[in-house]
Amino acid sequence: xxxxxxxxVAFCCHYCAYTAADMAGSxxxxxxxxxxxxxxxxxxxxxxIHLMKALQKGADGVYVAGCLDGDCHFKTGNIRAARHVDSVxxxxxxxGIEKERVEMFSMSxxxxxxxxxxxxxxxxxxxxxxxxxxNRTAFAEARQAVG
Amino acid sequence: MITAERKPMExxxxxxxxxxxxxxxxxxxxxxxxxAGGRKEVGLLSSALQMHFMKEGxxxxxxxxxxxxxxxxxxxxxxxxxxxxxxxxxxxACGCGVQEIARRYKEKPVFPAVNTKFMxxxxxxxxxxxxxxxxxxxxLGITGGVCPIARCSKQLLNGPCGGSTKGKCxxxxxxxxxxxxxxxxxxxxxxxxxxENNIPAKDWRSGRGGxxxxxxxxxxxx
Amino acid sequence: MKTDSILEKILAAGHLAVTSECGPPRGALPxxxxxxxxxxxxCVDAVNxxxxxxxxxxxxxxxxxxxxxxxGLNPILQMVTRDRNRxxxxxxxxxxxxxxxxxMLCLSGDHPRFGDHPxxxxxxxxxxxxxxxxxxxxxDEGKFQGGEAIDGPPKMFIGAAANPFADPFxxxxxxxxKKVKAGVDFIQTQCIYNVDKFAKWMEGVRDRGLHEQVxxxxxxxxxxxxxxxxxxxxxxxxxDVPDELVKRIAGVPKEKQADEGIKICIETIERCKxxxxxxxxxxxxxxxEQKVPEIVEQAGLLPRPSVN
Numbered sequence: 001x002x003x004x005x006x007x008x009v010a011f012c013c014h015y016c017a018y019t020a021a022d023m024a025g026s027x028x029x030x031x032x033x034x035x036x037x038x039x040x041x042x043x044x045x046x047x048x049i050h051l052m053k054a055l056q057k058g059a060d061g062v063y064v065a066g067c068l069d070g071d072c073h074f075k076t077g078n079i080r081a082a083r084h085v086d087s088v089x090x091x092x093x094x095x096g097i098e099k100e101r102v103e104m105f106s107m108s109x110x111x112x113x114x115x116x117x118x119x120x121x122x123x124x125x126x127x128x129x130x131x132x133x134x135n136r137t138a139f140a141e142a143r144q145a146v147g
Numbered sequence: 148m149i150t151a152e153r154k155p156m157e158x159x160x161x162x163x164x165x166x167x168x169x170x171x172x173x174x175x176x177x178x179x180x181x182x183a184g185g186r187k188e189v190g191l192l193s194s195a196l197q198m199h200f201m202k203e204g205x206x207x208x209x210x211x212x213x214x215x216x217x218x219x220x221x222x223x224x225x226x227x228x229x230x231x232x233x234x235x236x237x238x239x240a241c242g243c244g245v246q247e248i249a250r251r252y253k254e255k256p257v258f259p260a261v262n263t264k265f266m267x268x269x270x271x272x273x274x275x276x277x278x279x280x281x282x283x284x285x286x287l288g289i290t291g292g293v294c295p296i297a298r299c300s301k302q303l304l305n306g307p308c309g310g311s312t313k314g315k316c317x318x319x320x321x322x323x324x325x326x327x328x329x330x331x332x333x334x335x336x337x338x339x340x341x342x343e344n345n346i347p348a349k350d351w352r353s354g355r356g357g358x359x360x361x362x363x364x365x366x367x368x369x
Numbered sequence: 370m371k372t373d374s375i376l377e378k379i380l381a382a383g384h385l386a387v388t389s390e391c392g393p394p395r396g397a398l399p400x401x402x403x404x405x406x407x408x409x410x411x412c413v414d415a416v417n418x419x420x421x422x423x424x425x426x427x428x429x430x431x432x433x434x435x436x437x438x439x440x441g442l443n444p445i446l447q448m449v450t451r452d453r454n455r456x457x458x459x460x461x462x463x464x465x466x467x468x469x470x471x472x473m474l475c476l477s478g479d480h481p482r483f484g485d486h487p488x489x490x491x492x493x494x495x496x497x498x499x500x501x502x503x504x505x506x507x508x509d510e511g512k513f514q515g516g517e518a519i520d521g522p523p524k525m526f527i528g529a530a531a532n533p534f535a536d537p538f539x540x541x542x543x544x545x546x547k548k549v550k551a552g553v554d555f556i557q558t559q560c561i562y563n564v565d566k567f568a569k570w571m572e573g574v575r576d577r578g579l580h581e582q583v584x585x586x587x588x589x590x591x592x593x594x595x596x597x598x599x600x601x602x603x604x605x606x607x608x609d610v611p612d613e614l615v616k617r618i619a620g621v622p623k624e625k626q627a628d629e630g631i632k633i634c635i636e637t638i639e640r641c642k643x644x645x646x647x648x649x650x651x652x653x654x655x656x657x658e659q660k661v662p663e664i665v666e667q668a669g670l671l672p673r674p675s676v677n
Contacts, residue, residue, distance in 0.1 A: 049187065052194040056201075091191065094156035095199040134201040301451070301477050301491065305498035305547055307540065308477050309532030309559060310606040317606035318482045330540055342540070345547050348455065348499040348514065 006060040006126040008035045010119065011050070013043040015073040016109045017065030023112030031119035043067070044077025051088045051102050058135050061126035063103040065118065071108065078106065098129055148177035148268075149241045150275045151184060151261035153192065159237070160199055162258040166234035167206060171196075171260070172226065172248065173213035174240035181275055183261050184239025186213040192239065192260060217244025223251045230255055266297075283353030283360065289341055291332025296349075298325035304346040371508065371554065374471045374526035375443050376415040378676040380555065380584045385642070386649030387670050388445065388557065388586060389661050390417040391437070393428035402433045405658050406442055412662040414673055415443040415472055417557075417651070421452060424484025431461050434470045445528060446470050449478025454494035455503065455514050462504065466523030474528040474557070475500040498551050501529055505552030527552065531585075532559040533570035534609035542573035549582050556583055557651040560590035562601075563609040564640045571644050580646030587641045590653045591660060592630035595619035631664060638668040 012018040018039045024031060040046055043066030054062045064085055066078035082104045089099035103122060107114040153159075163169050171193050179185030193209040200207035210233055214222045217240035226248070230236070235256040238245045241263040249257040265277040280297045286304070287294060296302045300318050307326035310317030314327040333339045351357070370377060379386050389409050394401035409416055416437060420430040434444035446465045448458060462473065477497045481489050495503065495514075503514045504527050511522040529548050533541050545556065561567045567587070574580050592598050595618045602610035614633065621629045641647050650670070654660050665671055 047187075049190045049194065052191055052198070056194045056198050091156075091195050095160075095195050096202065097198065134198050300480055300482075301496070302493045303477060303496040305496050305544075307535070307537075307544070308497075309530060309535045310479075311536050312606045313536055318480045324536070326540075327537060330537060342543055343546065343550075345498055345502065345551055348495045348503070351494070 004127065004131055006034050006123055006131070007058065008032075008061045008063070008119075008123055008126060009038060009054045009059045010035050011038050011040050011043065011046045011062075011064045013066045013073075013077070014039055014041050016067040016071070017043070017105075017107055017115065019109035020065075020107050020111045020115040023110060024116045027112050029112055029116040031116040032123040034123045035119045042072065042074045042077035043081035044072070044074060044079075046081055046084060048084045048088050048091075051084065052091070055092075055097070055101060055132060056134060058132060060129075060132045060135075061101050061103075061122060063105055063118070063122055065105045065107060065115070068106045068108050097133060100125065100129060101132065148180050148266070149243075150181045150264045150267050151178050151241050152264060153183055153188065153239075153261050154259070156195060156199070159192070159258075159260060160196065163196065163207075163235065163237060164205075166256075168208040168210065168233045169196075170210045170212060170226070170229055170233040170236045172217065172236060172238045172240070172244075173211075174217045174238075174244050175213055175215045178240055178261060180269075182273075184241075189213055189239060192237075214240075216240075217247055220247065220251065223247050226252065281354065282349070282351075283357075284350065286346070289344075289346070290329045291336055291338065291341075293325055293328040293332055295325050295329065298323070298328070304349065372471055372524040372526045374524075375676060376445070376472050377526045377554065379414050379674055380648055382674070382676060384649075384674045385647075385670060386415075386584070386586060387413045387652065387665055387673065388415045388417060388649070389413045389652045389658070390419060390655065391433070391444075391658070392419045392422055392655065393430065393433040395425070395427055397428060399436055402428065402436045403440060406437050406440060408658045409661055410440075410442060412665040412671060412673065413652070414649075415445050417445045417447055417474060420447040420449045420476070420478070421484075422479070424451070424479045424481040424486065426485060431465055431470075434465060435468050438469055443472070444470055445472040445474055447474045447476060448500075449476045450493050450495055450497060450500055451478030451481070451491055454492050458495075458500070459503070459507065459513055462507065462523050462525065463519075463521075466525065467521075471524060472526045472528065473504065474530065475504060475553075476530055497529060498547050501527055501548055501551040501553045509552075526554050528555045528557060529553045530559070531556045532607050533561075533567050534559055534563065535607040538566075538570075541570055542577060542579070545574060545579055545583070546577060549579050553583055555586060555648075557586045558588040559607060560588040560653055561637055561641065562614050563611050564637060566609055567641070568644055571646050575646050584648040585646055586649040586651040587638075587644075587647050588651045588653060589634055589638055589641075589664075590655070591634035591657065591664060592618055592626075593657060594623070594626045594630070597630075631660065631667070634664055635667050638664075638670075 043064050046064050051062050064081045066081050072078040085104040088102050092099045105118045171189050173184050173186055173189035189211050193211050216222050230252050237258050237260050238248050239260040245259045266279040267275045267277045270276050277297050282296050300316050311324040316322040316324050391406050418430045418433045430447050434446050437444040475497050481487050504525055506512050508524050511519050531545050598615045598618050601608050618626055618629050
């Protein structure tokens, strides 16, 4: 599956994760270009439907990055986000799609290294998992490539 | 409200498999409140169904629509412009709504997306519990506002039975003993003497025992 | 006298009555009933025949009662409201009385959750209190629950259960009062291990004068082992097994535990004899029926009185 470049969508909260991404950038810490960042005011704003639609439209992996436990600028947004991620995992399981394709991560605004680490590790995990089965063409091609 | 829970995906995918395009209809009332079949749930189910069939390479489209209610013909009528564009309807409303759609659109296969559960109330966020079974002859006035038919596992009208343990029902420690609740309420109201009265055998004709029920309001029926 | 029941006659004469239990088999084999029942001959005044006990299907209580009657024993028909509506209940009562079965116990029944058919619908058309009232009206007014006349009313001696050990304790005497109001003639209590609590309940019963309106048979079940003691303490709802009792039976070597259980059983009977208002004993030795004659004898309750 050498040709497979996973498409990763990362919903990042403005106060922590997005700032951490900025920090990673300014510190010249590299992370894979596969990760498309979407800034949201709070991770709690990311609802289950956003995660589902991202996958439905072809993303191979999706994650939500929010503040550390207890530090959410809006009090409990990060807890809600984690619950949304869990409910999407359950739904994916029911339709036979790997629940590892959606995840929740926590970090503080200053954790540039953490941001880069999460981005790289998640991308690699999805690369190993293979293309989103919903992308039937890509899936079929990849299967053929492996032989 | 009437509570419901979405059916397992396995069951739903089997219902809709024979079709190419379905209408997924939500309801803005009870099933919205218990997060089983409102606009949000329609979006999620639509996405899940599409992803399931995309995985199999089977073409499958979902038209999404949420009605104010599905248990009134005036609202069900709103599906007219949509119904011929689809092969089947999957309704996320309670059993009442599903049946009204089936009644109006006789030629279109209609399937339930949720299992209708019970008439209940919210105990706290995300938790609903059974409160009423529609027996048709309400006794709440003499039982301190707690229903022995819906909430006692043996629907005793002169309980509790000998299995009541620390305020919980013998069948499950998570279930309150209705008669403990009734007794506590009667005491709080200073009406514990009501307990001494034997409530006579119920006439089930006001309930389901009399067959499927109807209410006809002469002053409202056209 | 409300009936021709031998049990009523014995109680009315002031004797301490003794009843026991015979659970019907999980199949249609008559011998299984007869063998169990035979063990109780001569040592009890009447025998309860249970009705789908613990919500597990067994040969019907009515059928098994008929066998006992044919054997010359005196059955008590147990009937639960869980499995039947008022039509079939009245129907079976008529059927029972037509076979000269004239004692019955009106119960709600264990929830199917515990049994072998948890998927079954629960009937509960009426509850045990309404049931008692229904049978009393059948007997004393010769009327069906629906109001029409019965052609040959059943003269049943009406019993029910009482549990001094269930929660809430403050209601347990009042609940008996409801059954007495409905017209119950005798009650059998849940098996007693906590004699002090039972005595306290009996105090409440006497305070309300209920002991003069209903015959009370104290429930007794011998412990077979420490394991059984622990099981009953922790796993059976509505049961009160004091810690000292568990310790006592556990403190004895395994082979001696059954004997210790019988000893405790006899002591309980003797203590209950001293409590005013107790009119007899209901000995439930489930799957240990062969011990009943021994228990009755050691408790000084033999020979059983004969009345006509």
